Amino acid sequence: MLELAILGLLKEQELHGYELKKRLTDALGAFSSVSFGSLYPALARLEAAGAVQVVTTQAPAPALPAPAVPMTGSIAGEAAAFRARRAAARPTRPSRTRKVYAITARGEQVFEELLEADSTSGDDDRAFNLKLAFCRHLPPERRLGLFEKRRALLVERLAKARTSHRTLKERMDLYTQSLVDHGAETTEADISWLDSLIALERKGGTPS
Amino acid sequence: MLELAILGLLKEQELHGYELKKRLTDALGAFSSVSFGSLYPALARLEAAGAVQVVTTQAPAPALPAPAVPMTGSIAGEAAAFRARRAAARPTRPSRTRKVYAITARGEQVFEELLEADSTSGDDDRAFNLKLAFCRHLPPERRLGLFEKRRALLVERLAKARTSHRTLKERMDLYTQSLVDHGAETTEADISWLDSLIALERKGGTPS
DNA sequence: GAACCGATATATCGAGCCGATATGTCGAGA
DNA sequence: TCTCGACATATCGGCTCGATATATCGGTTC
Numbered sequence: 001m002l003e004l005a006i007l008g009l010l011k012e013q014e015l016h017g018y019e020l021k022k023r024l025t026d027a028l029g030a031f032s033s034v035s036f037g038s039l040y041p042a043l044a045r046l047e048a049a050g051a052v053q054v055v056t057t058q059a060p061a062p063a064l065p066a067p068a069v070p071m072t073g074s075i076a077g078e079a080a081a082f083r084a085r086r087a088a089a090r091p092t093r094p095s096r097t098r099k100v101y102a103i104t105a106r107g108e109q110v111f112e113e114l115l116e117a118d119s120t121s122g123d124d125d126r127a128f129n130l131k132l133a134f135c136r137h138l139p140p141e142r143r144l145g146l147f148e149k150r151r152a153l154l155v156e157r158l159a160k161a162r163t164s165h166r167t168l169k170e171r172m173d174l175y176t177q178s179l180v181d182h183g184a185e186t187t188e189a190d191i192s193w194l195d196s197l198i199a200l201e202r203k204g205g206t207p208s
Numbered sequence: 209m210l211e212l213a214i215l216g217l218l219k220e221q222e223l224h225g226y227e228l229k230k231r232l233t234d235a236l237g238a239f240s241s242v243s244f245g246s247l248y249p250a251l252a253r254l255e256a257a258g259a260v261q262v263v264t265t266q267a268p269a270p271a272l273p274a275p276a277v278p279m280t281g282s283i284a285g286e287a288a289a290f291r292a293r294r295a296a297a298r299p300t301r302p303s304r305t306r307k308v309y310a311i312t313a314r315g316e317q318v319f320e321e322l323l324e325a326d327s328t329s330g331d332d333d334r335a336f337n338l339k340l341a342f343c344r345h346l347p348p349e350r351r352l353g354l355f356e357k358r359r360a361l362l363v364e365r366l367a368k369a370r371t372s373h374r375t376l377k378e379r380m381d382l383y384t385q386s387l388v389d390h391g392a393e394t395t396e397a398d399i400s401w402l403d404s405l406i407a408l409e410r411k412g413g414t415p416s
Numbered sequence: 417g418a419a420c421c422g423a424t425a426t427a428t429c430g431a432g433c434c435g436a437t438a439t440g441t442c443g444a445g446a
Numbered sequence: 447t448c449t450c451g452a453c454a455t456a457t458c459g460g461c462t463c464g465a466t467a468t469a470t471c472g473g474t475t476c
Contacts, residue, residue, distance in 0.1 A: 017426065099425090193390045
């Protein structure tokens with residue numbers, strides 16, 4: 001499941017592990033945190049599978065990522081200005097011992113397989129959020145299929161929750177009842193949201 | 209995290225592993241699925257820690273296996289109810305090789321510790337749902353503390369999502385933007401729900 | 417200028433959880 | 447009879463996590 005995120009990010013830009021982790025937690029931190037303990041093994045797996053490839057080690061890679069940091073030569077003062085500039089625009093300063101990864105042709109193939117695979121894990125929600133974050137790489141009809149499959153899953157989950165709530169209401173205490181109720185409402189909201197996504201898709205409003 | 213659920217169920221009734229799994233997936237299946245691959249090791253851990261205890265093996269199981277347990281289980285499944293009905297209608301003859309577990313005094317202690325522990329895992333949501341399903345065993349003021357701690361976490365998450373959405377909007381495509389938006393709305397709804405739970409708690413409407 | 421701190425960067429470890437699978441019993445039905 | 451599905455326990459490999467180890471670099475502090 002992490003592979004999908006890694007490949008999705010590498011599809012856009014070559015990155016090293018640390019930066020990869022920062023982008024993952026920045027963009028999707030609310031939904032899923034990523035730890036180094038899973039990131040680095042995942043990168044190793046992908047490399048072993050030929051899906052990614054180390055393109056740079058120990059070098060600042062002058063070609064694309066680093067836009068030639070000017071490095072003002074003044075010695076005294078303006079530490080505040082320097083700090084502000086560093087905080088505002090930070091183009092990934094080069095450092096020693098980093099491994100920059102790039103996606104391979106095989107990796108592109110794996111990426112698409114992962115995007116369309118039925119989530120093997122029981123954690124459907126996280127998987128769908130991840131897929132949504134990268135579904136722009138899918139052709140429109142497959143994207144639509146992804147949305148509708150997700151919608152069907154949510155409808156089924158809602159139905160199960162409703163029958164469960166009806167048949168077990170007497171046995172459940174108020175807290176569990178409230179939990180199930182709220183879960184059902186959340187699922188309803190998810191379905192409505194998916195409906196809006198599907199409608200947008202049918203209209204043809206496909207973004208970049 | 210599974211320990212909490214196991215102890216919570218065993219607090220109400222002595223059960224064997226298979227039945228334990230069925231009740232878990234029946235009642236909380238919408239939120240978290242439980243597999244044997246985690247259930248049996250968890251039971252072994254709990255037994256090693258002295259939190260549970262095997263009370264019956266090779267159960268002869270006459271009419272009433274559990275002595276003086278009034279079956280007030282609030283967490284029970286539709287299928288479990290069906291089985292109970294069928295068992296009442298026909299004389300149950302199961303079964304060989306099953307291990308019925310009971311909670312110990314030490315287990316009760318562990319249960320309360322788990323209920324109040326800050327979730328060590330990154331999976332806060334599942335953990336809170338589980339805690340809510342068993343929080344009736346907590347004294348009211350601790351229950352309130354649990355709710356308010358959860359509320360604070362959600363507020364923080366919402367704030368982070370909002371700033372993230374503001375600062376990274378340009379980088380994100382429409383799908384990811386929609387995902388973050390919907391996540392924020394869901395979190396808002398969660399906070400409102402928690403507010404209603406807190407209000408109910410302050411009013412003193414403590415159930416069973 | 418030395419000593420320290422935080423950010424950068426890679427990597428491993430133990431433990432928990434999951435899906436899949438193995439093993440075996442039992443009752444119902446083809 | 448013999449197979450099929452439910453019951454029941456248990457293990458295996460794999461993935462993810464939090465914690466931890468290691469090391470460099472820039473900036474702050476004394």
